[in-house]
Amino acid sequence: MFSTDHKVIGKQYIGLALFSVFLGMLLSLVMRFHLVHPDTKVRLFQMLWPEGAPGGQMTPELYLSLMTMHGTIMVFFVLTTAPQSGFGNYFLPLQIGAHDMAFPVLNMLSFWTTALSLVTLLLAFLVEGGAPLSGWTAYPPLSGLGKITGPGQGLGQDLWILSIAMFCVASLMGAINIIVTVIELRAPGMGYFDMPLTCWGWFVTALISLFAFAVLLPGGVLLLLDRVAGTSFFIPGGLIVNDQVQGRSGGSPLLFQHLFWFFGHPEVYIAILPGMGVISTVLSVFSGKKVFGYKAMAVAMLAIGGLGFVVWGHHMFISGMSPYSSIAFSVLTMAVGVPSAVKTFNWLATLWGGRLRFTAAMHYALGFVSLFITGGITGLVLGQPGLDIYFHDTYFVVAHFHLIMGVAAVFAIWAALHYWFPKMYGRFLNERLGKIHFFLTFVGVYAVFVPLHFAGFVGNPRRYPDFKEYEFLKSVTGLHMGVTHAAYFLAAVQLIFLFNYFWSQRRGAVAPGNPWGATTREWTDD
Amino acid sequence: MAIAILIAALAGATLALFFQPRWWFPEAISAHARAYDAHFLVTLCVIGCIFVFAQGLLAWVIFRYRDRGQAVTGSDGSSALEIAWTSATAVIFLGLALAGQGIWAGVHLEGSDPRALKVEVLAKQFAWSYRYAGADGAFGRVDIKQIDDAGGNSFGIDAKDPRGKDDLTAAVLRVPVGRPVELQLKSRDVIHNFFVRELRLKQDVVPGMTIPLRFTATKVGTYEVPCSELCGLGHHQMRSSLVVMTEDDYAAWLAEAQQKVVLP
Numbered sequence: 001m002f003s004t005d006h007k008v009i010g011k012q013y014i015g016l017a018l019f020s021v022f023l024g025m026l027l028s029l030v031m032r033f034h035l036v037h038p039d040t041k042v043r044l045f046q047m048l049w050p051e052g053a054p055g056g057q058m059t060p061e062l063y064l065s066l067m068t069m070h071g072t073i074m075v076f077f078v079l080t081t082a083p084q085s086g087f088g089n090y091f092l093p094l095q096i097g098a099h100d101m102a103f104p105v106l107n108m109l110s111f112w113t114t115a116l117s118l119v120t121l122l123l124a125f126l127v128e129g130g131a132p133l134s135g136w137t138a139y140p141p142l143s144g145l146g147k148i149t150g151p152g153q154g155l156g157q158d159l160w161i162l163s164i165a166m167f168c169v170a171s172l173m174g175a176i177n178i179i180v181t182v183i184e185l186r187a188p189g190m191g192y193f194d195m196p197l198t199c200w201g202w203f204v205t206a207l208i209s210l211f212a213f214a215v216l217l218p219g220g221v222l223l224l225l226d227r228v229a230g231t232s233f234f235i236p237g238g239l240i241v242n243d244q245v246q247g248r249s250g251g252s253p254l255l256f257q258h259l260f261w262f263f264g265h266p267e268v269y270i271a272i273l274p275g276m277g278v279i280s281t282v283l284s285v286f287s288g289k290k291v292f293g294y295k296a297m298a299v300a301m302l303a304i305g306g307l308g309f310v311v312w313g314h315h316m317f318i319s320g321m322s323p324y325s326s327i328a329f330s331v332l333t334m335a336v337g338v339p340s341a342v343k344t345f346n347w348l349a350t351l352w353g354g355r356l357r358f359t360a361a362m363h364y365a366l367g368f369v370s371l372f373i374t375g376g377i378t379g380l381v382l383g384q385p386g387l388d389i390y391f392h393d394t395y396f397v398v399a400h401f402h403l404i405m406g407v408a409a410v411f412a413i414w415a416a417l418h419y420w421f422p423k424m425y426g427r428f429l430n431e432r433l434g435k436i437h438f439f440l441t442f443v444g445v446y447a448v449f450v451p452l453h454f455a456g457f458v459g460n461p462r463r464y465p466d467f468k469e470y471e472f473l474k475s476v477t478g479l480h481m482g483v484t485h486a487a488y489f490l491a492a493v494q495l496i497f498l499f500n501y502f503w504s505q506r507r508g509a510v511a512p513g514n515p516w517g518a519t520t521r522e523w524t525d526d
Numbered sequence: 527m528a529i530a531i532l533i534a535a536l537a538g539a540t541l542a543l544f545f546q547p548r549w550w551f552p553e554a555i556s557a558h559a560r561a562y563d564a565h566f567l568v569t570l571c572v573i574g575c576i577f578v579f580a581q582g583l584l585a586w587v588i589f590r591y592r593d594r595g596q597a598v599t600g601s602d603g604s605s606a607l608e609i610a611w612t613s614a615t616a617v618i619f620l621g622l623a624l625a626g627q628g629i630w631a632g633v634h635l636e637g638s639d640p641r642a643l644k645v646e647v648l649a650k651q652f653a654w655s656y657r658y659a660g661a662d663g664a665f666g667r668v669d670i671k672q673i674d675d676a677g678g679n680s681f682g683i684d685a686k687d688p689r690g691k692d693d694l695t696a697a698v699l700r701v702p703v704g705r706p707v708e709l710q711l712k713s714r715d716v717i718h719n720f721f722v723r724e725l726r727l728k729q730d731v732v733p734g735m736t737i738p739l740r741f742t743a744t745k746v747g748t749y750e751v752p753c754s755e756l757c758g759l760g761h762h763q764m765r766s767s768l769v770v771m772t773e774d775d776y777a778a779w780l781a782e783a784q785q786k787v788v789l790p
Contacts, residue, residue, distance in 0.1 A: 236734025353600020
């Protein structure tokens with residue numbers, strides 16, 4: 001259990017992410033149900049959350065706490081752990097010819113800190129007041145004043161911050177490990193530009209993690225101090241909450257947003273860069289060609305990593321910060337789209353002139369490219385402050401980030417699993433089940449997330465437990481009903497994957513040493 | 527093969543949704559809103575073309591190079607191509623960024639209009655209130671200790687300040703059509719957001735800050751104002767209205783409301 005073997009730790013991370021992704025998905029189903037049946041009493045809700053759903057009727061605070069937990073679980077415990085810590089741990093040493101990570105004990109420690117962080121987060125469901133309702137972004141003062149701002153803002157919010165702080169520490173340990181491993185343990189003669197693009201993905205992601213989590217951690221600590229020690233880092237003077245005068249002064253709510261998004265935007269790239277590496281590999285292997293423009297691809301990753309740190313302000317166009325800084329952030333944001341587009345062109349050029357073998361992994365990789373285009377292109381709308389002024393905090397944003405950060409990254413995880421399963425378990429994931437799962441899921445994600453853009457056109461705000469209060473939201477009732485049913489469908493077909501994943505570990509077809517005819521070291525060594 | 531068809535079909539279905547009239551922007555009721563819609567259309571055309579081109583190319587490449595036992599022919603790199611598509615996307619993306627600055631500047635970078643009707647907006651969990659300066663055109667001083675929601679003094683207008691005697695507070699924002707309006711947005715507790723869809727305007731309301739928001743509504747009507755920044759369990763019910771009135775109706779309302787002002 002407390003293994004220091006990078007392969008075991010990699011599998012542990014993937015296991016943790018698998019548990020988390022299904023939990024996060026179940027929470028989203030409950031939310032989707034409530035959005036279209038806000039008045040329906042459900043006995044199961046009452047059993048699960050006696051405080052939050054008295055008589056089975058879900059309260060707004062319960063909905064918001066499910067939303068907070070869904071976002072937190074998915075962003076941190078799925079999208080940050082599986083691509084980077086899971087596959088990175090397992091395959092980085094193999095691909096660069098190292099016998100393990102540079103610091104195996106540190107590696108074990110970072111996994112168990114992550115696990116403890118997840119337990120701490122889930123405890124928030126059980127304490128008085130329940131889980132926090134301030135969203136995964138936890139903006140103060142809502143998150144900074146304790147339970148006076150709402151149920152769940154007491155102990156639940158404290159546990160949330162503790163969990164995130166622990167996660168930061170774990171990620172920093174993991175990042176240092178990967179950086180040192182890449183710098184010090186490459187096989188003799190292997191230069192940086194001889195590494196597979198997957199290794200570039202993990203390396204750049206580790207660099208991003210180092211700088212991003214190093215800022216989120218103090219942000220979380222300061223927020224906790226505001227809550228428990230009476231400091232005022234983020235709390236301005238003159239507040240009256242719930243008719244009670246708060247004796248604080250001098251803090252800035254916007255300061256927290258700057259710290260949070262200085263982490264939060266690079267976090268998107270933490271989720272997607274390892275996947276980009278995987279996609280490059282899978283497309284190349286199943287096209288029978290080398291990756292087109294290897295060096296441009298590696299440089300594009302570095303450019304995304306670097307530019308990713310100077311665009312955080314596009315999450316704050318309407319926050320009240322200087323309108324002049326919005327202009328600067330806007331230009332930089334549009335600039336970070338360029339290396340992403342360059343990667344897409346290079347993927348298409350990798351396919352060009354190849355002989356494409358449509359394995360399950362290849363399906364997910366091609367699906368990734370399609371989703372990356374669909375999800376990425378709306379960034380050109382949201383990156384303009386003039387246009388964001390309408391779409392900010394509407395379902396248009398929900399659709400955008402779910403496609404690009406959530407779904408595309410998860411497609412990369414599936415591609416990686418199908419591709420590397422033979423190495424990890426000596427057996428294939430069932431190819432036919434994989435393809436069936438791909439087709440149903442691919443249709444499902446388009447059916448869920450494309451229509452949500454249109455709720456955004458109507459101006460539908462996100463983070464609403466129901467839409468009953470507004471005349472203009474009557475027009476999106478049918479749209480949300482359709483999306484909810486598509487979400488049921490999408491969730492149901494994930495059982496195919498789950499079955500395939502566990503069944504194939506024991507019963508899958510036995511795989512030879514290098515089943516795909518790849519040229520990287522994890523298949524050709526030992 | 528099947529995946530090529532599916533990608534084309536899903537891209538086509540996505541595109542087709544843009545031609546349905548049901549889920550779209552509401553009517554634009556200001557010059558800014560109309561400029562917004564025009565620039566959005568430009569952006570939509572650009573990204574629509576990129577979308578069709580990229581998805582189409584993807585589907586075509588998958589179809590064209592499916593395994594039929596052919597020899598692998600493609601190259602694995604070309605500096606000319608890299609330079610070409612890097613500069614092409616840079617020009618398009620940065621061009622869009624620059625083209626869109628006009629509508630942003632129109633909202634936030636133009637100075638205050640001296641003729642503007644000034645209204646203070648106060649957000650709190652989970653209600654909005656509005657304060658008009660009254661006949662003297664000056665807002666009275668506020669005092670946090672005199673805040674009394676039940677007594678109708680949400681702003682805490684200081685009874686000792688004569689300028690505040692005629693200050694008018696209301697739960698609905700009423701403005702005359704065609705007249706520039708300047709809101710001063712303030713929050714008492716957490717962050718809220720003032721959003722009027724028809725004006726294409728959205729602005730966070732941050733405690734500790736006073737944030738201006740300017741507009742000139744050109745169409746009479748009642749428009750909903752949904753809070754658009756998560757502010758707690760009543761966020762989804764924190765609703766208000768913007769009522770744009772003719773000059774006459776506005777003057778009549780103002781005169782009547784002014785008479786009812788209870789001096790604190």
